[in-house]
Every structure is written in structure tokens, then in C-alpha cells.
Amino acid sequence: MKKIYLFGLLILAIVGSLVGFGFNEDGDYGTKYLSQKESSGTVNAADSDEEQNNVTETNELESQLREQQLAEAAKIAPAKEVPVLTYHHIVAEDDLRDRHYKEDGSLVNSVVILEEFKKQMKWLHEHEYLTLTLDEFQQYIEGQIPLPKNSVLLTFDDGHKNNYIEAYPVMKQYGFTAVQFLITSLIDDETVPYTSEYNQYLSVEEIEETSDVFEFASHTNTFHNSEEDGTAYLISKTLPEIQEDVLASITIIGNTNALAYPYGAYDDETMEALEAIGVDMAFTVQGGNVQPGDDMLQIHRNSVRPHHSIDDFEEIVSVR
Numbered sequence: 001m002k003k004i005y006l007f008g009l010l011i012l013a014i015v016g017s018l019v020g021f022g023f024n025e026d027g028d029y030g031t032k033y034l035s036q037k038e039s040s041g042t043v044n045a046a047d048s049d050e051e052q053n054n055v056t057e058t059n060e061l062e063s064q065l066r067e068q069q070l071a072e073a074a075k076i077a078p079a080k081e082v083p084v085l086t087y088h089h090i091v092a093e094d095d096l097r098d099r100h101y102k103e104d105g106s107l108v109n110s111v112v113i114l115e116e117f118k119k120q121m122k123w124l125h126e127h128e129y130l131t132l133t134l135d136e137f138q139q140y141i142e143g144q145i146p147l148p149k150n151s152v153l154l155t156f157d158d159g160h161k162n163n164y165i166e167a168y169p170v171m172k173q174y175g176f177t178a179v180q181f182l183i184t185s186l187i188d189d190e191t192v193p194y195t196s197e198y199n200q201y202l203s204v205e206e207i208e209e210t211s212d213v214f215e216f217a218s219h220t221n222t223f224h225n226s227e228e229d230g231t232a233y234l235i236s237k238t239l240p241e242i243q244e245d246v247l248a249s250i251t252i253i254g255n256t257n258a259l260a261y262p263y264g265a266y267d268d269e270t271m272e273a274l275e276a277i278g279v280d281m282a283f284t285v286q287g288g289n290v291q292p293g294d295d296m297l298q299i300h301r302n303s304v305r306p307h308h309s310i311d312d313f314e315e316i317v318s319v320r
């Protein structure tokens with residue numbers, strides 16, 4: 001009896017958060033309706049077995065509701081393609097240093113200024129974009145589910161600390177999620193103060209703290225590297241060496257079936273190595289959008305660059 005009562009309360013809490021009262025912090029109806037991981041804060045403190053069961057049932061309900069919303073929105077306006085966006089560093093203008101500039105005075109390609117990033121996320125929010133999970137994205141490529149046309153998969157490469165300091169709060173504000181491809185050997189054991197003077201990587205603590213926005217996937221463990229002649233490790237190393245390194249990264253992350261190729265470098269043997277150890281999705285740096293039936297080990301992504309205006313950004317995320 002008590003269980004039924006508790007479960008009823010949880011259902012009320014979920015429904016309440018989905019229709020926009022009680023548990024939402026901000027935002028408009030349309031985006032909130034489809035956003036993820038919203039009401040979990042109300043039940044995460046569960047510690048008894050009974051409550052734990054309710055949490056599981058709640059999560060299942062949430063994902064069923066999400067699935068339904070996706071299907072309904074896709075019926076009205078289905079996506080023919082889905083864009084995947086790639087970011088690296090997000091740096092506030094005041095924190096830019098000499099090392100962020102090229103010799104010609106322009107910013108290096110891997111930096112997007114925070115102020116521009118905020119405009120881009122605001123644009124996605126205002127146009128009611130839906131940020132996908134890797135699982136949803138995989139099901140879409142496999143032709144298992146349709147997606148609404150305003151769907152996008154956001155990705156960050158390398159696991160930079162500035163993603164925690166600058167990008168995370170902006171994304172959280174809009175209820176967005178993204179994939180963070182970690183170079184797992186560079187994860188910091190200790191959290192240190194932020195500086196833009198040199199490269200810093202996410203700490204264990206920061207990874208845990210941001211897991212409501214980021215889901216973590218592999219960017220290799222130590223193979224984000226190249227030989228003296230410039231050949232990337234994922235091409236120069238043997239198949240077993242590649243598997244050992246990627247498996248090490250997957251173990252550190254916990255569990256993932258996705259990887260981004262460092263420098264976008266791979267060949268047939270790389271793909272063979274990954275496929276054999278359960279990597280279902282591998283992301284390149286080749287531009288273009290994604291369609292059902294695409295090669296899942298050669299997923300296209302569109303890089304957002306420092307010189308991109310908001311009009312350029314609109315061009316990048318807009319699909320047919």
C-alpha cells in the first residue's frame with residue numbers, strides 16, 4: 001500500500017515537471033517538454049530498496065515519455081538528416097592568451113569564444129532544438145526511430161576544463177545535453193583552480209559533477225598522439241595495441257560504445273579493431289550531416305569555428 005502511494009507521488013512529480021509546474025527552474029514549455037533528466041532531482045536521494053525500485057520505475061517512465069515525445073514531434077516534422085556539432089575549447093574573451101592565436105592574428109580553430117557559444121546555445125533554444133543522447137542518435141542511424149527535424153547532437157573533444165567552467169553552466173541553463181569525448185589518460189585526479197594560461201583537463205570530480213549534462217565517450221586513453229613523421233597512432237599502431245588502448249579508456253569511463261578519432265585519423269584496420277571490441281559509433285572530423293543507414297564507424301561532424309557568425313552557425317545546424 002505504502003509503495004503504491006509513494007509511486008503515485010512520483011508519477012505526480014514527473015507529470016508535474018513535464019507539464020511545466022513545480023519542478024522546472026526556467027524555460028519555455030516547448031523545450032522543457034522535451035528536455036532530459038529534469039525531475040530526477042526529486043527522487044535521487046532514495047536510499048531504501050523500495051525507493052530504489054521507484055527510482056528505476058521513474059527512470060523507465062521518463063525514457064518512455066521521452067520516446068513518445070520524440071515520436072510525436074517526428075510525426076509533425078521529421079528530420080531527413082541530423083547535424084552533429086564539434087567543439088573543443090570554450091574560452092571567455094578576457095581569458096584569451098597569445099597561445100590562442102595563430103601567427104596571422106586570428107584565433108586557432110579549436111577555440112570558440114564563450115560569448116559566441118552563448119549566442120549559439122540561445123539560438124538553439126529559441127528555435128526549439130532538441131539535443132540528442134548517443135542512444136537516441138544510434139537508434140536514428142539504425143533506422144529504429146524517427147527524430148524531429150530540429151534535432152542535434154552536440155559533441156566536445158578532448159575533455160578540457162574550460163568546458164566545465166564555461167560551457168557546462170550555459171548548457172545546463174537550457175536543459176541541453178552533449179557528448180564529451182575524453183582522452184582518459186589526461187583526466188586530472190585533483191581539481192585545480194582554472195587558468196587559461198595552459199591546457200587543463202576535466203578532473204574526476206568535475207566529470208561526476210557535469211554528468212547531468214555530459215555523457216562521456218572515448219577519445220582514446222593515450223593514443224591522442226602521432227609518430228615523429230606525423231602519422232596518427234590510430235593508423236601507425238597495430239590492431240591489438242589500438243584495442244588495448246581504447247579498452248583502457250572505456251574501462252576508465254565505465255561504459256561507452258562511442259569514440260571520436262583523434263585528429264579524425266583512421267583506416268580500415270582502425271575500424272576493424274574498434275568493431276571487434278564493441279565500439280558501435282565512431283566520429284570523424286569530416287563535415288556533413290547524418291542520415292539513417294550511414295556508416296556508424298565514419299560518422300560526419302560539423303566543427304564550429306571561432307570565425308563563425310551566428311548566421312554561419314544557423315547554416316551549420318540547418319538541414320533539409
Ligand SMILES: [Zn+2]
Binds near residue numbers: 224
Ligand atoms: Zn582531440
